[in-house]
Amino acid sequence: MKIYNTMTRKKEDFVPIDESEIRMYVCGPTVYNYIHIGNARPAVVFDTFRRYLEYKGKKVKYIQNFTDVDDKIINKSREEGVSAKEISEKYIAEYFKDADALNLERATVHPKVTENMDEIIRFVKVLVDKGYAYESEGDVYYSTRKFGGYGKLSGQNIEELEAGARVAVGESKRDPLDFALWKAQKSEDEPAWDSPWGPGRPGWHIECSAMSNKYLGETIDIHAGGQDLAFPHHENEIAQSEAYTGKPFAHYWMHNAYITIDNEKMSKSKGNFFTVRDILKEYTGEEIRFFLLSGHYRSPINFSRDLMIQSRNALARMHHAEENLRHLKQHGEGEMTEKERSLWENISSFRGRFEEAMEDDLNTADAISAVFELIREVNTAVRDGASGEFAGKCLDLLKELTGILGILSDGGSEEDGISEEIKALVEERQEARKAKNFARADEIRDILREKGLAVEDTPQGPKIVKL
Numbered sequence: 001m002k003i004y005n006t007m008t009r010k011k012e013d014f015v016p017i018d019e020s021e022i023r024m025y026v027c028g029p030t031v032y033n034y035i036h037i038g039n040a041r042p043a044v045v046f047d048t049f050r051r052y053l054e055y056k057g058k059k060v061k062y063i064q065n066f067t068d069v070d071d072k073i074i075n076k077s078r079e080e081g082v083s084a085k086e087i088s089e090k091y092i093a094e095y096f097k098d099a100d101a102l103n104l105e106r107a108t109v110h111p112k113v114t115e116n117m118d119e120i121i122r123f124v125k126v127l128v129d130k131g132y133a134y135e136s137e138g139d140v141y142y143s144t145r146k147f148g149g150y151g152k153l154s155g156q157n158i159e160e161l162e163a164g165a166r167v168a169v170g171e172s173k174r175d176p177l178d179f180a181l182w183k184a185q186k187s188e189d190e191p192a193w194d195s196p197w198g199p200g201r202p203g204w205h206i207e208c209s210a211m212s213n214k215y216l217g218e219t220i221d222i223h224a225g226g227q228d229l230a231f232p233h234h235e236n237e238i239a240q241s242e243a244y245t246g247k248p249f250a251h252y253w254m255h256n257a258y259i260t261i262d263n264e265k266m267s268k269s270k271g272n273f274f275t276v277r278d279i280l281k282e283y284t285g286e287e288i289r290f291f292l293l294s295g296h297y298r299s300p301i302n303f304s305r306d307l308m309i310q311s312r313n314a315l316a317r318m319h320h321a322e323e324n325l326r327h328l329k330q331h332g333e334g335e336m337t338e339k340e341r342s343l344w345e346n347i348s349s350f351r352g353r354f355e356e357a358m359e360d361d362l363n364t365a366d367a368i369s370a371v372f373e374l375i376r377e378v379n380t381a382v383r384d385g386a387s388g389e390f391a392g393k394c395l396d397l398l399k400e401l402t403g404i405l406g407i408l409s410d411g412g413s414e415e416d417g418i419s420e421e422i423k424a425l426v427e428e429r430q431e432a433r434k435a436k437n438f439a440r441a442d443e444i445r446d447i448l449r450e451k452g453l454a455v456e457d458t459p460q461g462p463k464i465v466k467l
């Protein structure tokens with residue numbers, strides 16, 4: 001498999017450190033609000049990457065943190081007159097609701113800053129002891145210039161960075177390039193933890209270094225996130241982690257491109273800021289997920305009504321193919337015919353096409369195209385009916401590939417979710433029609449319609465569909 005490594009700026013063969021377990025860290029959200037569509041992209045993209053590795057038989061240790069200590073959380077808690085902990089706990093719970101809607105697998109661990117304070121303080125202390133960091137008025141700063149490779153990920157040198165560096169009000173750093181590892185408590189209502197430098201809280205960057213080290217070890221396979229995190233967040237993580245261990249932090253850095261809204265940058269001031277929760281009022285999580293995977297993850301993607309409707313229609317075609325196959329599988333007769341055997345040879349080759357796309361730097365756009373080509377072939381092959389075995393094989397392949405993308409995995413089957421009572425009604429309707437008792441057949445049709453169901457009559461018998 002080839003993946004684009006931001007560090008080397010080229011596609012490279014992906015070679016895990018330890019074949020038996022791939023170690024991956026994805027920067028997670030700061031929990032002070034619902035996640036927005038921009039947060040959803042890395043979550044969906046890297047979840048899909050992980051699903052693909054798992055499909056290929058790899059074990060993946062996948063860590064995604066929650067930043068539950070942050071100025072934004074403190075500000076929100078002041079606005080709402082509740083504790084910072086109440087804010088962060090609320091939005092962690094809300095995150096999981098959105099994650100479920102988007103069909104994100106749970107990370108192996110979702111560590112929180114507040115539950116890893118000892119490790120973070122120990123990490124900072126080592127950096128101070130090694131001379132990479134210094135205490136100043138209760139704060140601790142990282143001496144950026146001490147770290148030789150600073151800027152290597154984002155491709156900037158110290159002179160360029162110097163031009164943009166500032167010392168903010170209230171900061172006591174020696175050099176504008178330095179960044180905070182620990183922030184002294186400034187007022188009583190700020191959450192604070194005891195440390196060798198007095199009460200305070202960690203800066204943002206140090207948490208990922210400390211938690212990645214704790215859960216995944218010194219050098220990991222992949223560190224991933226949105227491209228806006230490459231600088232300064234990931235650059236600072238590298239400086240911290242490599243100064244701490246003296247070893248490379250991550251072998252591969254993966255960054256997804258940003259999302260625009262109707263071709264404009266998303267911002268609260270422009271009024272085009274969308275949370276996943278807002279979007280879920282109009283579209284399903286599956287439609288959002290499909291949309292996010294419909295472009296290559298390193299290309300910017302534009303969120304618009306047109307593209308969401310396209311995603312909806314494309315998914316409907318997939319669901320329709322799935323339902324059709326499920327129906328044929330249940331009602332089709334017997335084993336594959338000679339003709340189906342040769343058709344299957346062609347149809348099963350789409351697995352290769354799909355994998356080829358995924359292994360080319362996770363090209364989900366091409367992988368989705370491969371699924372649609374598969375569906376076209378299958379639809380043609382089963383137009384005049386199919387054996388149960390053939391339909392079943394096509395269905396399994398379709399579900400396996402879409403499952404990697406995290407779509408069509410809602411248990412999928414409309415018929416599976418149908419109660420015995422409904423099945424009995426459909427049966428009775430069949431009998432009524434046979435007996436030419438059309439009044440009763442229509443009555444049953446109306447009962448089903450009230451339950452949001454319809455019966456389609458097909459050559460293989462009645463098919464129940466949701467309205």
Ligand SMILES: [Zn+2]
Pocket residue numbers: 026027028208233237
């Ligand atoms: Zn991070």
